[in-house]
Amino acid sequence: MWKILFIVLILLFPINTMAKSPATDELVDIAEFAKNNRLTIEEWQVIIKEQLEENTAINIVDNLKNSYKxxxxxxxxxIQYQTEATQIEDAFTITYRVLLxxxxxxxxxxxxILDGYFWDEFVMELYQAKIDSLNKSYFSEKERTFSWLKVKQDDIIVNNTLIDEIIDYFDLQEVETQLDLTNNTKGVIKKFxxxxxPLWDNKITINNIANNIQVASTEDEKGNTEYIIGTPILIHEY
Known part of the structure; x- marks a missing residue:
């Protein structure tokens, strides 16, 4: 659903993007927020995209064939070329795609695409090293990065209280809340x-309003709430 929402936004509104600051990693910042609030990270994903010249893309495909299936x-x-998901030290996987x-x-x-299912200091160090390697080998500072992580509550926290914590921690501005009216599951409440x-340079601009963080919360009939925190907007790659 996230990817569909993002595509609809692209079709309906002019969007301007800005490359993120090289000194900032949004996923690390969000993970630190989760740690500070005793939230368990269940899953995370980082998607990095960059448009290329055709000869550069073909060279990348040839290089990938030397190391991956x-x-x-x-x-x-x-035409799509894709590697198998490759495990990095049992911490996360990485997949490469080239679209021609x-x-x-x-x-x-x-x-x-980097996919992980837990987070700690070891994973963070591996992740940062891999991002540095990718930037040196493949990207030219014109890439677009989309990051998100899914968390669950270890303690009982009032839904609005955690949202307030997110707003305060990230100094959120231009805050807007929307209920998911397409959800037909009885007793389940979804909202965005x-x-x-201002902590991150990476952003999208829709109708002259800047956005660079999105939170999706899903509360089931028992009151358990799952949160997905993403930047600049939630999309998912499979």
């Missing part, structure tokens, strides 16, 4: 909170 698939519009549009329908694109934090 690469599969190719295609449809009438695009046909008939000059767009720019080739490199997509790197959008805002802008």
């Amino acid at each position: 690469v599969t190719m698939s295609e449809d009438e519009n695009i 549009p046909k008939n000059n329908l767009g720019h080739p694109e490199l997509i790197v 909170i959008y805002g802008y934090t």
